[in-house]
Amino acid sequence: MAATLYVCATCKADQIVPEGSQPLGAQLLGALLAAECPAGVTIRPVECLSACSQGCSIALQGAGKWGYVYGRLGPADVPDILAGAAAYAESADGIVPWRQRPVIFRKQSLARIPPLES
């Protein structure tokens, strides 16, 4: 099983970005790429997940799986994001049992979208 973890790398999370600094989304992406990536998970930057008021945001997607978008995240959430992405990658349909989801995934879901009909 596999999953793609999209990270909105342009997200400013409603903050002013000081000159010479990266927006918070790019910092989150960098922290995710610097960590050990779970098996089956591919991390990809994306320009916007249209959830700007709830940034930083990420999305999880995989063939035959429900897609999920989560918000209000930052670099401190990297371990939980990767644990949640690993559980998602291992699932058949993207629906991870509730108690196996990190708390940030239980409480900070912005939306989900059904798997593409074949």
Place this chain on the structure above:
Amino acid sequence: MAATLYVCATCKADQIVPEGSQPLGAQLLGALLAAECPAGVTIRPVECLSACSQGCSIALQGAGKWGYVYGRLGPADVPDILAGAAAYAESADGIVPWRQRPVIFRKQSLARIPPLES
């Protein structure tokens, strides 16, 4: 080109549903099914789009297209939802030019998710 319009039929939109009444999501689904469906658009009920605090919610999806989730909708929005779904169905990648999107799609996007990688 084609698109699926998912409607969260269980959404109560944070309202108490009086006995004998349908939740607002079911009312929205009924109103959409009673209207003339644009070419290429298929309407499907779905149980939850995990956007309960922003209900009623809908999602648009199609092969090779970005998926979109919109919220804070109701039966009065049916003409705009169907016009937006028609424009989405006609698009190659799901990205409809900004000025061709109904105002509810410009202002009430909850999230979008990239097309599934092939």
